[in-house]
Amino acid sequence: MTGVGSGADDLADVRKELRELLPSSDTDVVIVTHDPEDVRNLADRVEIMLSGEIIQSGSLDEVAAAPRNEMINQFLNGDEPLKGMISSQRPSAPQGGSSRG
Numbered sequence: 001m002t003g004v005g006s007g008a009d010d011l012a013d014v015r016k017e018l019r020e021l022l023p024s025s026d027t028d029v030v031i032v033t034h035d036p037e038d039v040r041n042l043a044d045r046v047e048i049m050l051s052g053e054i055i056q057s058g059s060l061d062e063v064a065a066a067p068r069n070e071m072i073n074q075f076l077n078g079d080e081p082l083k084g085m086i087s088s089q090r091p092s093a094p095q096g097g098s099s100r101g
Contacts, residue, residue: 011037015037015038015041015042018042019041019042022042031043036075036076036078039060039075039076040060040076043060044059044060045057045058045059045060046058046059046060046063046076048063048068048072048075050071055068055069055072056068056072060076063076064076064077
């Protein structure tokens with residue numbers, strides 16, 4: 001929504017109005033944005049796209065907590081680095097379980 005209004009205050013006002021209107025509208029709404037503030041303030045679910053392909057989807061909390069790659073992490077979490085361990089071995093399933101590859 002970067003093109004709306006003339007400044008940060010206008011954008012905050014638009015986001016506030018949308019947050020108030022959308023839940024009572026009984027209508028599903030798709031908002032396409034490149035602004036992480038719009039996502040953090042308005043989204044229940046997110047679909048992250050790269051080169052026209054959806055690369056991750058879920059609730060905002062799910063995707064922000066476990067971003068599939070650094071691009072998604074930077075978009076949703078800013079400078080917070082991804083945490084994890086890199087291993088050359090493929091993870092194995094617990095005994096009795098199945099492995100999804």
